[in-house]
Amino acid sequence: MRLRYWTAIVVIVIVAAVGVAMRKDAPVDAPRLPMDTASEDLQKHDTAWLADDDLLPPPPETAMPEGEAPPVPPDSDVMWSRAIEQGESLNVLLAEAGLEPVDRATVAGAIASAFDLRRLQPGHRLTVGKTSAGTLEHAVLEVEDGVRIQAIFGAEPSVLSIPPELESVRLAGEASIGSSIYAALDAAGIPTRFATDLELVLAGSVDLRRVLSGGEHLRLLWRENRLDSRVIGEPTIDFAEIDLGGERYEILWPDDDAVRTKIYKDGSLLLRFDQPIKGARLSSPFGMRKHPIHGSTRMHRGLDFAAELGTPVQATQSGRIAFMGRRLGYGLMVEIEHADDMRTLYAHLSAVNEALEVGQRIGKGEEIGRVGSTGTSTAPHLHYEVLVNDRPVPPLTDERLSRLSGGAAAQSADPDVIVTARDALERLLQTQEVGAQGSRY
Numbered sequence: 001m002r003l004r005y006w007t008a009i010v011v012i013v014i015v016a017a018v019g020v021a022m023r024k025d026a027p028v029d030a031p032r033l034p035m036d037t038a039s040e041d042l043q044k045h046d047t048a049w050l051a052d053d054d055l056l057p058p059p060p061e062t063a064m065p066e067g068e069a070p071p072v073p074p075d076s077d078v079m080w081s082r083a084i085e086q087g088e089s090l091n092v093l094l095a096e097a098g099l100e101p102v103d104r105a106t107v108a109g110a111i112a113s114a115f116d117l118r119r120l121q122p123g124h125r126l127t128v129g130k131t132s133a134g135t136l137e138h139a140v141l142e143v144e145d146g147v148r149i150q151a152i153f154g155a156e157p158s159v160l161s162i163p164p165e166l167e168s169v170r171l172a173g174e175a176s177i178g179s180s181i182y183a184a185l186d187a188a189g190i191p192t193r194f195a196t197d198l199e200l201v202l203a204g205s206v207d208l209r210r211v212l213s214g215g216e217h218l219r220l221l222w223r224e225n226r227l228d229s230r231v232i233g234e235p236t237i238d239f240a241e242i243d244l245g246g247e248r249y250e251i252l253w254p255d256d257d258a259v260r261t262k263i264y265k266d267g268s269l270l271l272r273f274d275q276p277i278k279g280a281r282l283s284s285p286f287g288m289r290k291h292p293i294h295g296s297t298r299m300h301r302g303l304d305f306a307a308e309l310g311t312p313v314q315a316t317q318s319g320r321i322a323f324m325g326r327r328l329g330y331g332l333m334v335e336i337e338h339a340d341d342m343r344t345l346y347a348h349l350s351a352v353n354e355a356l357e358v359g360q361r362i363g364k365g366e367e368i369g370r371v372g373s374t375g376t377s378t379a380p381h382l383h384y385e386v387l388v389n390d391r392p393v394p395p396l397t398d399e400r401l402s403r404l405s406g407g408a409a410a411q412s413a414d415p416d417v418i419v420t421a422r423d424a425l426e427r428l429l430q431t432q433e434v435g436a437q438g439s440r441y
């Protein structure tokens with residue numbers, strides 16, 4: 001499932017031959033890129049999104065259809081390849097590859113549309129393919145973490161940032177809690193970032209800082225992506241069992257295909273929560289907190305989810321679009337009205353779904369926009385609020401919203417998931433040498 005994530009973030013840019021490749025502002029102007037005939041589908045997809053004019057949009061990107069392989073560069077007659085050394089520019093290598101200035105500019109422009117050339121480092125490898133007559137056919141820049149920037153020229157030009165084929169590895173670990181969950185994870189060689197995941201998801205249900213007396217037990221299931229034997233990116237937690245001596249909590253996080261977090265207490269479902277972004281992790285809880293920008297302690301009216309710029313955001317419940325546009329602090333946002341005087345609000349977006357308009361009905365799970373950093377925001381994330389009679393309620397623990405979609409039936413849905421997670425945890429803990437995960441984070 002991890003691999004599908006990587007497929008989804010494969011970015012493709014169809015470049016109109018020399019035109020766009022030569023334009024210095026190509027990355028900035030991205031969402032309005034002229035598309036060639038080879039990209040009709042992409043064009044439809046792209047124009048369905050309204051770019052936020054005040055925000056510098058991300059590099060031109062469109063998710064490749066799931067399961068589709070990126071185009072393979074032609075088997076060129078003349079191949080040139082070398083790793084970049086200290087102090088060298090891309091242009092130096094392109095000249096050494098025997099390219100004329102116009103071709104050098106074409107390659108540099110194409111690569112720059114998918115990769116920030118200021119990030120060029122020694123060790124990155126450039127490969128150039130030409131015909132025996134010297135016509136430029138393709139260029140590939142291999143950057144860190146196995147990512148390849150691939151530019152193909154000729155009849156169907158394309159520039160792609162191709163993530164590596166990663167191996168998704170599932171791991172399990174257990175720890176006895178002494179003074180803190182963080183210290184326990186650290187001592188057991190389990191990624192310590194999971195302490196934050198646990199605290200955020202249990203906020204409102206259990207105050208971990210208060211209930212811990214030492215001797216509590218914790219068991220976790222998580223995944224990491226590897227390229228050869230290196231860990232790439234952040235590990236993600238899937239399932240946790242926490243025994244607080246008398247009370248046992250189990251938490252199931254949503255994976256890349258799911259949006260529902262579930263918390264069980266002593267085996268029965270305590271709460272379930274539909275989140276607006278698939279697989280995303282909570283990064284800030286509801287309630288009083290120190291404001292990241294203003295520094296003062298303020299009420300945080302919603303939940304924050306960490307996600308990359310451009311990640312799709314979906315409606316957590318069906319309703320009617322009440323507002324779409326900019327609001328001070330919130331930036332570009334969408335507000336949906338639901339039954340029983342409930343509303344949900346999605347803020348700091350980079351784009352809203354242009355197919356939607358105010359007053360229109362929207363279904364649960366429908367895309368409403370893309371993650372951004374508009375308004376008062378320091379980095380791309382989604383701010384999500386649930387309001388009841390105009391007052392914000394804690395989205396994670398307030399069940400009113402999820403009750404709107406036939407509570408009991410939804411509650412009994414997919415009971416197997418927790419059983420599967422328990423089995424996987426048990427099996428992995430038995431087969432895997434405890435503490436042998438090796439890598440510390």
Ligand SMILES: [Zn+2]
Nearest residue numbers: 302303304383
């Ligand atoms: Zn927020």
